[in-house]
Amino acid sequence: MNDSTFYPASVLSEQVARQIFEILPESGLVMVxxxxxxxxxxxxxxxxxxxxxxxxxxxxxxxxxxxGQEPVIxxxxxxxxxxxxxxxxxxxxxxxIIALPQYSPESTLINIDxxxxxxNQVNLIAKLLEKxxxxxxxxxxxxxxxxxxxxxxxxxx
Numbered sequence: 001m002n003d004s005t006f007y008p009a010s011v012l013s014e015q016v017a018r019q020i021f022e023i024l025p026e027s028g029l030v031m032v033x034x035x036x037x038x039x040x041x042x043x044x045x046x047x048x049x050x051x052x053x054x055x056x057x058x059x060x061x062x063x064x065x066x067x068g069q070e071p072v073i074x075x076x077x078x079x080x081x082x083x084x085x086x087x088x089x090x091x092x093x094x095x096x097i098i099a100l101p102q103y104s105p106e107s108t109l110i111n112i113d114x115x116x117x118x119x120n121q122v123n124l125i126a127k128l129l130e131k132x133x134x135x136x137x138x139x140x141x142x143x144x145x146x147x148x149x150x151x152x153x154x155x156x157x
Contacts, residue, residue, distance in 0.1 A: 010035045010036075010037055010039055011133075012088075012091055012093050012126060012129060012130055012133070013033050013034075013035040013039070013041070013086065013093045013094050014033075014035075014039075014041060015129045015133075016033055016086065016093065016122065016125055016126045016129060017033040017041035017043075019125055019129065020033075020043070020122055020125060021041075021043045024043050026044075028100075028101075029043075029098055029099060029100050029101075030042060030043055030044050030047045030048050030051065030098075030099040030101070031043040031096065031097070031098050031099075031122075032048060032053075032096070032097040032098075032099070033086060033093075033094065033095070033096060033097075034058065034062070034086075034094045034095040034096075034097065035093060035094035036092065036093070036094050047099075047101070048099075051076070051079060051099050051101075052076075053076070053081075053097075053099070057076070058097075061074070061081070061083045061095070061097065062095055064083075065083060065084060065085050065095055070083070070084040070085055071083060071084040071112075071115070071116060071119060072084070073105075073108060073109070073112070075104075075105050075108075078101065078102055079099050079100060079101045079102070079103065080099070080100040080103035080104070080105060080107070080108035081097060081098070081099050081100075082097070082098045082100070082108065082112075082115050082119070083095055083096065083097040083098070084096055084119045086122060086123060086126060087123065087126070088123070088126050088127045088130045089127070090130060091126075091130060093126055096119055096122050096123075098115060098118065098119070100115075
């Protein structure tokens with residue numbers, strides 16, 4: 001029952017992105033959810049494009065995270081980048097990237113505790129969505145089984 005048939009990691013990543021992006025302020029940070037297949041959901045597409053985070057840069061971030069260095073904190077021009085794994089106890093969904101335009105490395109480090117809280121909240125939302133999906137799937141399977149057994153009993157009468 002732990003393996004979800006209907007909800008692969010990419011679906012969970014997209015669900016997390018939709019939930020998180022609704023509550024982010026319109027200006028300030030840019031959050032990006034990347035799944036393991038390379039699908040990318042930015043909180044603000046226009047601002048994300050302005051950051052010029054090319055595929056090789058994103059690949060380096062993913063490699064550092066996969067090697068256990070998290071959160072990864074780096075600077076790209078006038079923007080601080082903080083990234084970490086997006087995972088639940090059952091699913092490795094991918095990665096979370098927080099871009100902080102106009103942040104210096106010093107200001108990022110001063111606020112790292114708050115940034116880590118935000119990263120932890122993103123993972124908590126993923127866990128809650130995963131549990132919700134598993135419950136929905138279990139209820140759906142139960143409903144299908146009940147409907148099938150009712151149909152079988154009706155055909156015997």
